[in-house]
Amino acid sequence: MEIINNSKEYDVIVVGSGAGGGMATKILSDAGLKIAVVEAGPYFDPANPDQMTQLKWPWESPRRGSGTTRAFGDFHMSYGDWEVDGEPYTVEKDTSFRWWRSRMLGGRTNHWGRISLRFGPKDFKSKDYDGLGENWPISYDDIKPYYDKLDKLIGVFGTKENIFNEPDGFFLPPPKPRLHELFYIKGARKSGVTVIPSRLSILTKRINNTRGVCFYCGQCDRSCSAYADFSSSSCYVIPSLKGGMVDLYTNSMVIEVKTDKNGRATGVSYINKDNGREYSIKGKVVVLAASACSSARILLNSKSKAHPNGLGNSSNLIGKYLHDTTGAGRTVFIPDLINRKTYNEDGVGGMHVYSPWWLDNKKLDFPRGYHIEIGRSFTMPEYGFGYNPNEFNKFFGLKVGGYGDKLRQDVKKYYGSTIGLSGRGEAIPREDNYCEIDPNTKDKWGVPVLKFRYKWSDYELKQAKHMHDTFEELAYNMGGIALGNKPTKEQKYGISAPGEIIHEVGTTRMGDDPYKSVVNKYERLHDVDNVFVVDAGPFVSQADKNPTWTIMALSWRTSEYIIDQLKKQNI
Amino acid sequence: MDRRESIKNILLGSIGSSVLLESCVSLDKEVLDKIWEYQYGRTPEEKERDEKFLNSKFFNENELKTIEKIANIILPPNEIGNINDAGVVEMFEFIAKDWSTPAHNNYGEKVLRRGVIVFDQLCTEKFGLKLLDCSESQIKLLFDEISYEDKSLKDQKESVKLFATFRGMVVTGYFTSEIGIKDLGYKGNTPNVWDGVPNDVLEQYKGIVSYDKEWIDKCIDQSKRGEIAEWDEEGNLLT
Ligand SMILES: Cc1cc2nc3c(=O)[nH]c(=O)nc-3n(C[C@H](O)[C@H](O)[C@H](O)COP(=O)(O)OP(=O)(O)OC[C@H]3O[C@@H](n4cnc5c(N)ncnc54)[C@H](O)[C@@H]3O)c2cc1C
Numbered sequence: 113m114e115i116i117n118n119s120k121e122y123d124v125i126v127v128g129s130g131a132g133g134g135m136a137t138k139i140l141s142d143a144g145l146k147i148a149v150v151e152a153g154p155y156f157d158p159a160n161p162d163q164m165t166q167l168k169w170p171w172e173s174p175r176r177g178s179g180t181t182r183a184f185g186d187f188h189m190s191y192g193d194w195e196v197d198g199e200p201y202t203v204e205k206d207t208s209f210r211w212w213r214s215r216m217l218g219g220r221t222n223h224w225g226r227i228s229l230r231f232g233p234k235d236f237k238s239k240d241y242d243g244l245g246e247n248w249p250i251s252y253d254d255i256k257p258y259y260d261k262l263d264k265l266i267g268v269f270g271t272k273e274n275i276f277n278e279p280d281g282f283f284l285p286p287p288k289p290r291l292h293e294l295f296y297i298k299g300a301r302k303s304g305v306t307v308i309p310s311r312l313s314i315l316t317k318r319i320n321n322t323r324g325v326c327f328y329c330g331q332c333d334r335s336c337s338a339y340a341d342f343s344s345s346s347c348y349v350i351p352s353l354k355g356g357m358v359d360l361y362t363n364s365m366v367i368e369v370k371t372d373k374n375g376r377a378t379g380v381s382y383i384n385k386d387n388g389r390e391y392s393i394k395g396k397v398v399v400l401a402a403s404a405c406s407s408a409r410i411l412l413n414s415k416s417k418a419h420p421n422g423l424g425n426s427s428n429l430i431g432k433y434l435h436d437t438t439g440a441g442r443t444v445f446i447p448d449l450i451n452r453k454t455y456n457e458d459g460v461g462g463m464h465v466y467s468p469w470w471l472d473n474k475k476l477d478f479p480r481g482y483h484i485e486i487g488r489s490f491t492m493p494e495y496g497f498g499y500n501p502n503e504f505n506k507f508f509g510l511k512v513g514g515y516g517d518k519l520r521q522d523v524k525k526y527y528g529s530t531i532g533l534s535g536r537g538e539a540i541p542r543e544d545n546y547c548e549i550d551p552n553t554k555d556k557w558g559v560p561v562l563k564f565r566y567k568w569s570d571y572e573l574k575q576a577k578h579m580h581d582t583f584e585e586l587a588y589n590m591g592g593i594a595l596g597n598k599p600t601k602e603q604k605y606g607i608s609a610p611g612e613i614i615h616e617v618g619t620t621r622m623g624d625d626p627y628k629s630v631v632n633k634y635e636r637l638h639d640v641d642n643v644f645v646v647d648a649g650p651f652v653s654q655a656d657k658n659p660t661w662t663i664m665a666l667s668w669r670t671s672e673y674i675i676d677q678l679k680k681q682n683i
Numbered sequence: 684m685d686r687r688e689s690i691k692n693i694l695l696g697s698i699g700s701s702v703l704l705e706s707c708v709s710l711d712k713e714v715l716d717k718i719w720e721y722q723y724g725r726t727p728e729e730k731e732r733d734e735k736f737l738n739s740k741f742f743n744e745n746e747l748k749t750i751e752k753i754a755n756i757i758l759p760p761n762e763i764g765n766i767n768d769a770g771v772v773e774m775f776e777f778i779a780k781d782w783s784t785p786a787h788n789n790y791g792e793k794v795l796r797r798g799v800i801v802f803d804q805l806c807t808e809k810f811g812l813k814l815l816d817c818s819e820s821q822i823k824l825l826f827d828e829i830s831y832e833d834k835s836l837k838d839q840k841e842s843v844k845l846f847a848t849f850r851g852m853v854v855t856g857y858f859t860s861e862i863g864i865k866d867l868g869y870k871g872n873t874p875n876v877w878d879g880v881p882n883d884v885l886e887q888y889k890g891i892v893s894y895d896k897e898w899i900d901k902c903i904d905q906s907k908r909g910e911i912a913e914w915d916e917e918g919n920l921l922t
């Protein structure tokens with residue numbers, strides 16, 4: 113196919129506009145560099161009334177919000193989910209991986225949970241504690257200044273707790289707990305489980321004059337039209353466009369990084385999805401932020417004489433050490449919460465309280481920890497509401513089923529009487545969990561796709577087992593009943609399939625040794641001095657926290673490094 | 684302030700969506716009205732899918748009437764409204780098409796239409812009449828038999844499973860409608876300022892759960908939500 117060349121040369125080409133790419137775009141363009149942002153999805157602005165789903169009612173959808181075209185329901189703000197039209201991936205037999213992709217300006221940050229946790233000092237050096245995995249080449253102190261700046265720039269609520277491995281930051285005050293969260297607090301305290309206000313990047317208080325303050329609709333997963341929650345679209349890319357230093361290419365799917373005969377990057381080529389044609393643009397520096405697995409795919413597909421294995425892959429480690437957070441969940445029925453008085457308890461779009469990891473692994477049969485997220489049911493009904501309307505009758509010796517006004521009464525009686533508990537834990541990265549190019553399958557543009565191979569080990573399974581033991585204890589101490597049976601060993605203790613927690617990281621891991629890692633501590637490829645990766649690919653280990661605050665702090669740090677190197681004309 | 688800002692956004696939303704859809708100028712008024720009803724931030728592909736289904740028929744009149752009658756017995760009308768106000772039958776019609784692919788196991792045909800056929804057959808066996816011609820008390824006699832699972836069976840009878848599905852659809856359809864939400868008492872989906880569980884509710888749970896002062900003192904003082912945040916070097920909030 114003929115490639116259409118653009119003669120303009122950018123200082124930096126940023127591939128992908130999610131958490132990592134948006135951050136880099138802001139910092140690099142603020143520094144006066146000329147940037148191209150190449151994004152596979154369409155333009156998206158949370159405040160665009162034609163795209164907005166915030167504050168819509170379920171009846172405004174003819175399917176009442178059910179998940180036919182969007183996996184997490186009609187109102188969820190993601191274009192693309194486990195499946196993307198015409199862009200398959202494959203999975204090796206007897207292993208599993210589920211890959212969530214969101215193709216739009218801002219990527220997954222338009223609908224993410226806004227849980228914004230710093231990694232702690234231990235998380236960067238966990239091998240020192242248990243001998244497993246690898247240490248990061250950087251420490252908490254290297255990244256702390258960037259977490260601090262991020263807190264102030266974006267805004268995150270939380271409280272100072274002085275817990276060693278849960279570092280405090282520059283917090284906005286959190287919202288008061290909801291009623292069911294008071295039950296959780298009670299149960300957690302009785303169980304000896306730490307419980308503190310959650311830490312979410314939602315503005316409970318104004319941080320500047322361009323973003324609004326949260327008006328408590330509880331719908332951050334629909335993206336906030338007042339820009340009161342963090343999305344890379346509303347907080348980074350859209351404001352950066354106004355500065356005049358950024359050219360945005362949407363619906364533009366990057367295929368490979370182009371290199372010269374010395375193996376240095378000269379730019380990227382991409383498919384314009386509107387006309388199916390291939391284009392190329394030039395840049396002095398290429399920053400990949402297409403998400404951990406997509407960036408790995410681009411690098412592996414960028415084969416040349418200088419890089420026969422794929423760009424930056426002399427170590428053969430691109431795609432390896434892929435790991436996702438572990439997950440298990442349980443619903444708890446609280447008899448004290450039946451026949452609730454109704455009132456507006458939407459709150460912010462996420463939990464108001466949570467439990468960070470609270471135990472010492474020396475006394476446990478598995479390494480690393482997990483945190484507990486708290487879900488609710490006193491929410492706006494959507495499709496699926498009221499199937500099994502009165503199954504809790506069984507706890508009171510009453511008949512389950514029936515119809516008529518009695519049924520209607522039962523629906524109201526049990527509305528809001530359950531609490532969801534989700535454990536989210538740290539897995540041990542392994543070389544034999546990976547993604548690679550599947551030579552036999554191509555997407556609709558003819559580009560080879562990824563194949564995954566992923567299995568949990570005993571470490572993760574035991575962690576999931578511990579989660580369920582904890583959930584049952586918590587349920588009991590809340591005065592509730594954990595629903596369903598505890599999953600057995602054969603049921604893998606109910607652990608989520610790899611990928612399902614959507615925290616996939618590690619595909620281009622960072623290290624000082626070029627034989628054992630793909631990028632250096634500034635997220636630059638060991639093999640090429642002008643290609644960087646600023647998504648979660650460089651993560652050496654994915655802590656018992658959610659990844660995004662760390663993706664962004666690292667991306668900021670890398671961006672400053674790029675600015676410095678360009679200034680010194682080192683690249 | 685924020686409240687006004689967000690309300691402005693909501694208004695903008697309705698103006699934005701009142702722009703006429705080019706692709707449906709050629710459609711008749713009834714379909715047009717339907718499409719106008721559903722403006723909820725669709726992508727062009729999603730819009731096309733909705734329009735296609737809103738502009739085609741799955742159930743015949745008889746089937747629709749049968750579903751309506753069943754739904755009215757599962758959730759009878761009350762002072763707030765009824766199944767028709769809640770658009771439950773329209774939802775059946777739409778989902779039958781939306782889920783009529785092999786990926787959904789031909790739900791429309793195999794479950795929803797099948798349900799109508801099976802309930803009709805049972806009525807004919809029992810009363811010699813189609814469901815639509817049965818009296819409400821006759822239909823209730825049937826429903827009394829099929830609306831509870833038989834715990835001794837591992838696999839429930841088809842009629843019991845189908846009834847459970849219809850009941851689920853009716854309850855979901857009703858409680859996701861404007862009147863259903865009113866009936867339920869859900870009060871949110873509107874700009875507000877959350878300042879904790881209301882006092883009368885806390886009163887109700889006295890002795891079970893309560894706020895502790897230390898926790899509440901760390902929470903947002905809502906009178907200062909509009910003031911721009913500033914911190915000292917230790918991260919203590921100053922404003
Ligand atoms: C439902 C949900 C809830 C979540 N909740 C949390 C949470 O509470 N806390 C947390 O820390 N994390 C959470 N996450 C994870 C979080 O969203 C991700 O960690 C984060 O968005 C990753 O940032 P990224 O920049 O690597 O990728 P993304 O945000 O996915 O952005 C990647 C971008 O690159 C584009 N792209 C992909 N391929 C190409 C290509 N070839 N060419 C050009 N562009 C391309 C994509 O379209 C996309 O816009 C959640 C995720 C989901 C789905």
Ligand code: SF4
Nearest residue numbers: 326327329330336461
């Ligand atoms: S909960 Fe607050 S921040 Fe989230 S979408 Fe609603 S108003 Fe915006």
